[in-house]
Amino acid sequence: MRPPFVTAALLALTSPYPLVAQPTSTSRPLVTPKDYGRWERLVNPVLSANGEWVAVPINRVDRTAELRVYSLRTAADTTPVIAGEGRDPVFTEDSRWLAYRIGQSEAERTRLEKEKKPVRDGAGVRRLDTGATTTFTGIRRFAFGGSRYLALLEYGAERKGDPGDPDSAVQSADLIVRELVTGTEMRFGNVTDFAWQDSALFLAMTIETPDRAGNGIYLYTPRTGQLTVLDGSRERYRGLAWRKDGDDLAVLRSRDVNGWEQPTHEVRVWRGLAKTPRASRFDPRGAPGFPEGMRIAEHRVLSWSDDGQRVFFGIQEWFTKPDTTAKDSTRAQGGGDEPADVEVWHSSDQRIIPMQRVRKEQDRQATYLATGNLASGRFVRIGTDLQENVTLLEGQRHATETDGRPYRFENMFDTPRRDVWLVDLASGDRRKAVEGVWYFHGASPGGRYLLYFHDDRFHTYDITTGARADLTGKLAAIFVNQDADWPVRRQRRSWGVGGWLDKDAAVLLYDRHDVWAVKPDGTGGVRLTQGAADSVRHRMVRLDPEAKSFDPAKPLYLELYGEWTKRFGYGRLSLKGAAPQGAVRRLVFEERRISQLAKAKRAEVFTYVIDDFDDSPDVFAGGPELAGARQVTRTNPFQADYAWGRSELVDFACATGKPVQGALYYPAGYQAGRRYPMIVYVYERLSQGVHRYVVPDERSAYNITVFTQNGYFVLEPDIVYQDRRPGTSAVGCVEPAVQAVLAQGLVDSERVGLVGHSWGGYEASYIPTQTSIFATAVAGAALTNFFSMFGTVHWSGGFRETSHFETGQARTDVR
Template structure:
């Protein structure tokens, strides 16, 4: 819904006349769980290239989701007069896209949650449909059984891929001429990809028996369909070069004695030409080390000039020994945890998928056949600098202890891509930012300063030493031997003339040769932080001749908005409001801007504006029914800890708050949370720590900021919470005997530690273990999933056993089988959500305690409950 944004002056008026306003609100009901279902959440919007249309998903708590497509023109009557539809709603639609000429929109249409569940129970596949709309006429087309679609770069054609048969990977592909409606079909397609320009589609084909496998090309404008190569091998990984007709693909090659698959790389230059030359990098070519294979990951990539193709290498895996002499003993599934492991086994297990995709970077020159290996460490990171003259690889191999315990250091090698020559250019470095758009510089950060390495000359230059700024993040409160940079976003001019760097508040334009720099913003004076918004990622760096856009955040006010820097001019603050603004985007071919705005009492909506953003107008109205219900409000609370830390917290008032009454309060700690002041919380049982639900239940809710001290996170937490709670109690609206605490993960540690050292709480809940149970004087509810991959759930069992031995009768442990660090099953999310409300309802509001709190639930009782529920 759209409510007027209040300025600081209006807040003063609310304080003066609040009684009358709030008295009028009392007649409105608060939310009940039955009301949650209709609540809406705004998804990421898609803007048409001409800026005249927007499509955005709208999801609801009850999963009756829809996609909305609307005209952004002010005069919808003119839109209708042209025969177009200014507003279209499609239930259960996702994945909207516009054609490059902004004449067409397409999306996928799914089914309801109920239909999906029924199909899954019947073991029937769920199939999407395609929706296609001609924006100028309002005419729509529906295509059944569509798995994926993609417009051609020129906007004239649409490729539509169906679903493969059960157990297969190939499916039909249809290329639709959007102007005429004619369609051309191709069978047994496993992959397809449009060329970056024009309209040529490549496809890999896989047939029954493999005899018809191959790679094919289709040019719909001419109707020419060609088979580039065919054979019994499999083809995958289509890769077009940007702005060209050069094409590459992988062809599988099976070799005896190995369980894995290697590949050949096939490359065509100007593939549409009748005399296009095919070049092949065979799996055993010179330059491919013995015992290594050409990997399916990462994706093939062309250099901008078409002279090189990057690919990956992996060590070969020998096939299992199935000979008669092989041992027939059953193999134990023991895990070997070694003290020298750089990554512990649980981490390796969690990163298994990533590890299987790792590869050593290499480069192939099709014209000469030369192969240069860049990567040497599978756990390292190798990257090509723009222009591909040089590459760099960073590796932590020499610093295993630092890697083990989260203080990773790297050595960096510079690699000449033409010769493969390597040179160690950095040692024991932590922050390597990457290369410049021309590939001339490598940017890195050390000791609070930014440096560049000129890769051609080898010169290292401190480019910020003479600037009156501190580029370190001085707010960092995690133990470290080197403060990180204030911002990890460094934005280069496309021609390398400057790089934009950040201190804690401002943006600096710095020359990469160290010859100087200037501050572009003035945020330090009023503590407003500026950060660059990159609106066009099609090319590396930003065009120095056009404006740079920035987001703004008030550190103390929590205001947000946007600013602009035009070449040669000072920064202009265009929007700065008491709201949470985000998702700024610009149309590809028009000066039309779109962004999202929300507040705790104002549901998120989209705003459209011109380049000045001053004429912004709301074009959506989500949760328009919110005004029918009582609502709370949010305000900042300032406090100073006993250690002298000046902090803030976000305080949310109960829905229907009446001045003069006292209320219970729930405190939810973590780290820095006052930034959530203007967040709009959708009420739902799936979010079990839901601020909106708690305020609707009659609680104040406090999200306090906590700043830690090295090796003393617990005492720092106590100091912050005691100061924060005291600041709220001083307002006189919270009953000091009815304050509860709830925390998850790191907040769970805090929520366990504080009650053993402080008496500010009556009840609390947490999700991670700690010690000193014998000092606990507060009723505690603890939750764990027994498959938690972040915190060992046996720590919860230890806490439970200590609590029992210490005679803590008001301690309850909830264990959700098969759940990880966060609950994923909807039934478990809702169950935990309700138990939190019951726990606080009893201890903070005096509601009757349910049996599970007073007596527990036996194994047989719970088993019967589940059995009875399954019969319903």
């Protein structure tokens, strides 16, 4: 992990050399701490579906924010509409409206908290063609209903919950339903939750009144104004779930049972609400096979099968209430003293006591996935272990569950190994599909194949036939990640999986540089890209977040990264079936960082972000060719008023002879011929960040821009590790990196400092014991005593620190 903030002043405190900003060769001033607050960070841009608008959230160092909305209709539209403290923008499907959250600046939040007033967000909605804007105060959540309505749920009165009933603190509040064009509003009281049906024909609401007499589930039809009570009782309703693209609704209704802690639930269902509604329920009391001593819990979101025949929910153990009438003799036996707390540690525990404490709330809400057939009432339990992963396959006829219990001991000392079980959701039958696999990559989008990586090769399991296939054993490529240097005893991870083609026609697999389309039955594969020739890494880009696979009839976009040039960009490839139709066309590929490629849902409009160390990130928009895109935003334009540094790559070889690189950042206002002090920041591999723009910020960790503004060169060298020799590996890379920079005559060899945090802190502690090239070193949260640390427990995660050594970055597994 990258660390918390340490200022350059810390280096000055430990160095015999003063930290003094160097004068610049121009009249432009340096950036000082009083200037930091105005600097802007660009957050993820959001495109409208028709590609005519882009909303760009901006966060500043002073913790203020705004939302900038740009028109992309013509190149002349360059002035954004600005919404102060705007966040989380959402466009309607017809791209005519924009809604957003209105937050509070840090200063305002602090003021409200000091005055013991609630800190509450608001919301805004804007008609894009006219600019008409309406704002609302005190809005907890909002959601569009199609392109015609907006629902806004206000904050309710603050409640103190009953510790034994977590849902007693649920807020009921007013819900506003606004027709966007007319501005007409309907208001409903005591609403705890709401959910739009996909086409916005209906809005479902759960209601909870203070005395629970008016509790129920209500259905509002906004086009007619009709309000229908679907169900009413003194119980609680939660977990509204509409079937995708349908008019079927499900909800959980609580049921208290004497003698048991917390309620169980029934699943209430209404089908065909647009025509002839039919109500039914799934009641665990009458469901064959429903386990004794368990309940349907509220902590898992309800969901539907595609065919509408099943609902999925979570179950968990149900505990009886303790007998509070029994006399407690503990205190009397202890002479009246308060009883001591006792922790019982047991060797059979899956997790040690500190981790159990840390994850207490997660454990309270953990559930086993289960399903109920609405027609037959048949119950099938899918999940059997709360610590394992359960996944529904496409079509919801099967599910998978991983099981690491047979390998629990060996998993403490190696990459976790698991069996994969296949569950038939109709019968509940389970069969072991894959045994003892280290890397399970899930099921194909069509639900037919399970994909896993084993013995340095990808394999599939065919659910329909039970056949297994080796996909990559005969292909002329290496799919195991040679750069993965954390300790493993048997299986390193692969380079990854890029996705699947439609209809499970092929799976897209990565080697170091290229993408392969491989048939899932093991009958062959073809390399789609040719990145190895010039060390350019190709990776798939998923432009449609809703698509589960890639359509081979449409152009495929790929992310490009030059391993040695540090060029970034995007390319495009056309397929004929599962084979490449020509080479990858490099659309944009530059010595700058190019990222966040996005496409409008219903238009051939693309956006991406470009930045460099001396060039603030900006959004560019254009057509499918990407090149020639126009700049839309202009963040931090005032940077031009200040002196700034630049960055470049440094090539060197570690002591082992392995060639690597480092990122070198120049002092702001650098003057040729002058020798400067240098800070060397170490972690693992860092040269890939050479084009990253770094906003100056006192609360940002080991800030490169702050260092360069204070007259320092900054070097971030790559470190590659020899097996079980982390310290000497770091020395063997860092020292040659420093020497490579010193050889250029840029840096004063007497004023070189070393900084690292966490794992880098260990390196910053160890390296100075082996070399005298550093005048000083700063080690933050350093790992320094490997003997004692091996037996400790992580301060916040609650896990044994043995994993840091056996399978983690300390790379000193015991053999």
